Each structure stands twice: as C-alpha cells, then as structure tokens.
Amino acid sequence: MEIELNLLIDAIVGSLIAGIGISEFEAEAISGLSFPELLQLLPIANRLREEKFGNSVRLCGILNAKSGRCGEDCKFCGQSGRWKTEVESFGLLAQEKIIGAAKRAKQDGAKEFSIVTSGKGISGEDEMETICSSLKNIRSLGLEPCASLGILSQGQLSRLKNSGLARYHHNLETSQNFFPQICATHQWQESYDTARSAKELGLKLCCGGIFGLGERWEDRADLAVTLSRLKPESVPINFLIPIPGTPLEHQQRLSPLDALKIIVIFRLTLPDSDLIVCGGREEILGDFQSWIFPAGATGLILGDYLTRKGRSPEQDLAMISSLGLSARENGLD
Numbered sequence: 001m002e003i004e005l006n007l008l009i010d011a012i013v014g015s016l017i018a019g020i021g022i023s024e025f026e027a028e029a030i031s032g033l034s035f036p037e038l039l040q041l042l043p044i045a046n047r048l049r050e051e052k053f054g055n056s057v058r059l060c061g062i063l064n065a066k067s068g069r070c071g072e073d074c075k076f077c078g079q080s081g082r083w084k085t086e087v088e089s090f091g092l093l094a095q096e097k098i099i100g101a102a103k104r105a106k107q108d109g110a111k112e113f114s115i116v117t118s119g120k121g122i123s124g125e126d127e128m129e130t131i132c133s134s135l136k137n138i139r140s141l142g143l144e145p146c147a148s149l150g151i152l153s154q155g156q157l158s159r160l161k162n163s164g165l166a167r168y169h170h171n172l173e174t175s176q177n178f179f180p181q182i183c184a185t186h187q188w189q190e191s192y193d194t195a196r197s198a199k200e201l202g203l204k205l206c207c208g209g210i211f212g213l214g215e216r217w218e219d220r221a222d223l224a225v226t227l228s229r230l231k232p233e234s235v236p237i238n239f240l241i242p243i244p245g246t247p248l249e250h251q252q253r254l255s256p257l258d259a260l261k262i263i264v265i266f267r268l269t270l271p272d273s274d275l276i277v278c279g280g281r282e283e284i285l286g287d288f289q290s291w292i293f294p295a296g297a298t299g300l301i302l303g304d305y306l307t308r309k310g311r312s313p314e315q316d317l318a319m320i321s322s323l324g325l326s327a328r329e330n331g332l333d
C-alpha cells in the first residue's frame with residue numbers, strides 16, 4: 001500500500017497543480033485508506049484550504065422557519081409527514097419571529113443567516129411574501145440572506161433574488177443513482193435543475209449532501225464530481241443521525257474516520273468551494289471535531305440545527321480561535 005499511497009499522492013498533487021479537482025477514481029481510492037494513511041493526505045487538504053481561504057471560517061446560522069408536515073418521503077428526514085417522529089410541526093413563522101432569530105444569530109457571531117422550510121417548495125403567495133420581506137430585513141441587519149426552500153422555478157428564485165436573497169441552498173443529497181433509494185416522491189433531476197437555475201441567475205449556490213444513508217463510496221465520489229461541475233460557492237456536508245420513526249432509524253452511523261475521509265475527498269474534488277460541516281458534526285466526529293479544518297472544511301453551522309440542538313456558539317468560537325482561525329466577514333455591501 002506504501003507504493004500505492006505514494007502513487008495516489010502524486011496523482012492528487014498533479015491534479016491540484018493543474019488547477020483541477022481530483023478525479024472520481026482518486027476520490028474512491030481515498031475511501032480505502034487506513035487512518036495512518038489518511039494522515040498523510042491531511043497536509044495536502046489543509047494547505048489547499050489555507051491557500052484558497054486563509055484562516056477564515058464561514059459561520060452560518062439557520063432557522064427552521066416551517067417544520068414537519070412535508071408530503072415528500074425522504075427516508076432520512078424527520079420532517080416527512082409519512083413517518084411517525086417526535087419532530088415538531090408548525091407552519092411558516094411570522095416575519096417578526098424570523099427576524100428575531102436572525103438578530104440572535106448575529107449576536108452569537110453568525111455572518112450568514114438562512115431561512116429553512118420543510119416541504120417540496122414554497123406553498124402559496126402568503127409564504128412567498130413573508131419570506132421576501134424577511135430577506136430584505138435580514139440584509140438590513142448586515143447578515144448575508146440565505147434560504148433553503150426546496151425545489152423552485154427560475155421565476156420563484158428570481159423573485160427571491162430581487163428581494164435581497166444572496167445565496168440559495170438546495171442539496172442534491174446523494175448521487176443520482178442512489179437517490180431513488182432514499183426518495184420516491186420527487187426526482188434528483190428536479191433538485192439539480194433548481195441548483196443550476198440558482199447559479200444561472202447569479203445567486204451564490206450552497207449545494208451538498210447527506211452521508212451515511214447506506215450509499216457506497218462510489219456514490220459519494222460521484223456526488224463530489226457532479227457538484228464540481230455545478231461550481232457551488234459552498235457545499236454543506238451532513239452526516240446522518242438516524243431519527244427514530246424514519247425508515248433509516250436503524251442505519252449504522254458513520255465512523256469518524258469515514259467522516260474525515262468524506263471531508264478530504266470533497267476538499268480535493270472541490271478546491272474552490274467552501275465546505276460547511278453541518279448536521280451530525282458533534283455526534284459523528286466526537287473528539288475529532290476540530291479535525292474538520294485540517295481535513296479541508298472551511299465552515300460550520302453555529303448554534304442549533306433544524307430539528308436538533310447544536311452545541312453552544314461559545315464552544316465553537318473557542319474551538320475556532322484555539323486553532324488560530326477566525327470568523328470570515330460576509331462581504332455584504
């Protein structure tokens with residue numbers, strides 16, 4: 001393996017010197033590395049992170065602005081109305097509550113704030129109006145306004161952009177091949193088209209996936225390469241924490257080593273994209289949480305996740321500072 005590892009390192013360095021991300025073949029080769037072997041790739045991933053992003057870290061705050069009652073059947077999601085879960089259900093929050101949450105996120109240190117809603121897409125004009133006026137207010141707070149509102153048409157995205165939306169979040173979740181095994185009510189292509197429309201409109205695109213659904217390494221490598229063609233400005237990486245009541249409730253959790261390999265693969269495949277480690281960070285990585293940065297991550301969710309508590313913002317800010325990193329400003333005018 002020593003020679004094979006050296007060959008792999010040579011191939012990775014060759015791709016990066018050529019200014020391109022690694023290939024699907026190289027990404028899959030990383031999946032077979034032992035922990036000591038992976039350690040030999042961390043200096044490459046870490047250097048690439050430093051070269052592209054310096055020592056800055058993207059800190060995003062998110063708000064679950066509409067929860068549960070979703071008609072879709074994503075097997076990993078506690079918000080699908082098809083599964084019996086303990087996840088809270090409520091309709092779209094009033095604008096005052098959304099802005100209140102944005103103000104709290106700003107006080108905690110977030111530079112970006114995302115309105116996230118359950119469901120396939122925006123339901124009706126009332127929801128659209130509340131979201132549009134909330135986006136304007138979030139921008140006036142000095143936060144970068146982001147939203148994650150499901151599968152949208154170009155016309156809907158354009159309206160959100162005209163209301164101040166800077167970045168649209170919509171995950172592809174997994175590879176096109178594996179997607180039908182986790183969702184039957186909509187097509188992977190619909191998500192891809194939404195992501196592409198956002199990019200074509202000039203919105204920043206935040207597009208990634210969730211890992212640990214039962215997908216194979218080739219699905220993970222395929223997702224990374226597919227994303228590299230979309231060129232998202234940021235890529236969220238979520239690790240599944242199986243939710244009781246969902247079809248994946250007994251799914252085996254990823255190991256910290258596998259989670260770190262995923263981060264390394266995505267860093268090396270997507271050298272120019274921010275990598276934001278999101279749901280599952282604390283539970284899956286445990287003592288390895290701070291390793292996300294040498295593995296190539298450049299951001300995290302600050303505060304609570306959609307349906308679960310995160311650790312305190314003070315803990316994450318202390319971790320970032322102890323690594324010599326600092327929060328990145330959002331570049332708003």
Ligand code: SF4
Nearest residue numbers: 070072074077080119
């Ligand atoms: S569409 Fe979104 S909210 Fe609905 S089940 Fe799928 S992931 Fe959950």
